[in-house]
Amino acid sequence: MQENNKARQQLFEELEERKHQEVEEALRASEGRYRLLFERNLDAYAFHKIIVDEHNKPIDYVFLEINENFEKFTGLKRDDVIGNRVTTIIPGIENAEPDLISLYGEVALNEGQKRFDLYFQPFEKWYNVSVYSPEKGYFVVLFEDITERKRISEELEQQVEKRTHELKESLEKLRKTQDQLIVQEKLASLGTITAGIAHEIKNPLNFINNYAELCEEFLLECEQKIDQQNNKIDLVCKKEIAESFENLKHSTKVISEHGKRIERIIRSMLLHSGGKKGEREPTDLNCLLHEYANLSYHGVRAQHFSFSAAIDNDFDDSIGLIDTIPQNLGQVFLNIFNNAFDALLKKLETRESKFIPKLWLVTKNFGEHVKIRIKDNGIGIPEDIASQIFLPFYTTKPPGQGTGLGLSISHEIIVQHGGKIQVNTKEGEYTEFIITLPKYC
Ligand SMILES: Nc1ncnc2c1ncn2[C@@H]1O[C@H](COP(=O)(O)OP(=O)(O)OP(=O)(O)O)[C@@H](O)[C@H]1O
C-alpha cells in the first residue's frame, strides 16, 4: 500500500514535470514568435526609461530595448546603446531642435502619446515618429525613416511648382496672343469699314468735283457769250448779270475747293485703312503726322462746328524717311489726336472763354532714333488712371462711346515698330505722349 502511494506520487511528479516542460516550451516558442515580430517590425523600435531631476523635469533617458531596424535606421549598435543614456550616445541631443528629451519626457510622465515628423539633425534624416507611454516613467518610440519619401515629395513639389510656373507663363502668353488677336481684329474691321465708307463716298464725290469743274467752264462760256451781246443788254441788267456771275463763280470755286479737300481726306482714309497690309516702307514722318492731325481735326470739326484749336508744328526736317508701316503708324497718330481733341473739348465745356485749345506736334532727330511729342492742354489724366490707359478696354468714356482699345492698339503698333510710347500728364493742365521710334528696323 505504501509502495503504491509512492509510485502514484512519482507518477504525479513526472506528470507535473512534463506539464511544466510543455508550458515552458510553449512559452519559449511564443516569446520567440514575439521577438521575431518585434525584430521584424518595419518600424524602428526603442523602449526607454525617462530620467528626471529633483524637480521632476526630464533631463535624459536610458535605452532598455531596441530592434534591428533601430540599428539600421540610426546606425547605432545594440551593445553601445542598451543600458546607456541618450546624452552619452548622442552628445549634444539636449540642445537639439526640437527638444526631444522634454517632448518624450512629457509623454512618459503623463502616459500619453504623440505622432510627428522630425528632421533629426545629428543623423541628417527625416523620421516619422510615434511615441507612447505603456507605463509612467517609460516610453516606446516607433519610427520610420522617411528621408527618401520626403526627398521624393520635395522633388514632386518642386516639379509641380515648376509645372505651375510653366502653365502660368503659357496662360500669360495665351492672354497676350488673345489681346493681340482682338487688336488685329479691331484694326482689320476698322480698316474694312473705313475702306468701305471711303469707296462709297468716292463716287458721288467724283461727280461733285467733275461737275464743279464743268460749271466753271460753262460759266466762262456764258460770260464770253454775254460779252459778245454786250451792245444789246442795258447797263443795269449788265451789272446784275456780272454780279450773279461773280457769285456763281465764287460758289463753284468753294464747291471745287472743298470737294478737293474731301478727296484728300478720303485718300488718307484709304491709306489708313491699309490697302497694303503690314508692309514697311520709307515714310515721311512729319508729313504723316501733319496729315493725320488734319484728318482728326476735320473729323472733330464736322461734329462740333464751333470748335477750333491752334495746332503748333515744330518738325525736324533732318529726320528724312524712316522705315514704318505708315497705315499702322497713322492709326496711332489718329488715336492720340482723337483723344487729344476729346480732352480739349471736355476742358472747353468746363472752362471760361479765356481757354485756348492747343496742340503741339514736335519731332526730333536723335541719329539712331526719332522722338515724336504730341501734347494737348486739355483736361489731363488723373495720376491713378495714367498707369492704366494702355490696358486693353480701359476707357473713361460713357458706355458705347469708346472701346478703350485706341491706346492699347497704339502701344501694340509702336512695340511692333521696335519703339516705345510714354505719357506725361498733369490733371487739369496737359497730356503729352512721347513716342520713340528706331530709324532703321
Ligand atoms: N490726351 C488725353 N487727355 C486726357 N485723357 C486721355 C488722353 N488720352 C487718353 N486719355 C484717357 O485714356 C483713356 C483710354 O484711351 P483710349 O484711346 O485707349 O480709349 P478711348 O479713347 O476711351 O476709347 P476709343 O479710343 O476706343 O474711342 C481714355 O478713356 C481717357 O480717359
Ligand SMILES: [Mg+2]
Ligand atoms: Mg481713344
